[in-house]
């Protein structure tokens with residue numbers, strides 16, 4: 001297997017301890033859990049998405065565990081501005097605040113609460129099951145550009161997390177780039193559903209949800225590969241990454257770093273496990289493999 005040289009890395013304006021970040025939505029709701037994931041080897045952590053008003057989320061069931069994946073429709077539950085106090089235990093650490101809003105002004109309002117308390121922002125323009133938020137606006141290039149600009153002009157690193165549920169993800173990536181994004185995160189979950197044959201009803205309370213885990217890894221690789229050909233800003237690969245070889249594959253497709261979510265549910269020590277397999281002092285400089293699969 002290809003191994004790469006270890007060391008801190010700066011991606012999209014954010015200094016990380018290594019190439020592996022905790023993805024939004026998994027163990028990101030408290031300062032204690034974010035701190036724990038950094039102690040357990042994550043090079044940076046992304047918070048649960050925070051929005052302009054407190055939100056309870058969808059009614060349950062909100063999560064279904066599938067073979068090789070998870071189906072969720074949490075509905076963006078969050079305490080809004082009160083989340084600030086959770087950032088205390090991780091002050092000055094590589095923490096990215098995942099934020100959402102329904103308009104550019106809402107994105108900017110939420111971002112201002114966290115200015116100088118985090119290392120950067122990740123705009124959730126991609127949740128596939130939240131009315132008026134996420135992919136509801138993140139499938140429109142003009143709105144992606146405007147929301148990105150509203151945050152990037154505040155002067156902090158601004159990452160934009162994209163939905164794969166579009167015909168052409170590069171049109172959305174280019175819109176984020178025009179809006180001043182410092183990096184693109186690809187991908188959020190794939191819109192999906194399951195039906196309980198016993199109950200003759202959808203499994204999730206919201207009916208539709210987002211699919212994550214190993215089964216979406218090939219979709220994520222394809223999206224990163226396409227974005228690398230279309231955009232100049234760095235890409236952070238996300239979607240079903242569970243092994244060091246998955247990280248290398250994502251880098252070969254064009255990712256400068258990766259986010260890991262569903263696999264953390266299966267193995268809380270996954271960051272250390274991947275680091276052991278991925279890094280060696282005499283490994284290849286990471287820059288040599290990023291995008292190397294492109295002719």
Ligand code: SIN
Nearest residue numbers: 073074075076077127
């Ligand atoms: C949720 O809270 O519903 C999940 C967030 C997301 O898919 O972006």
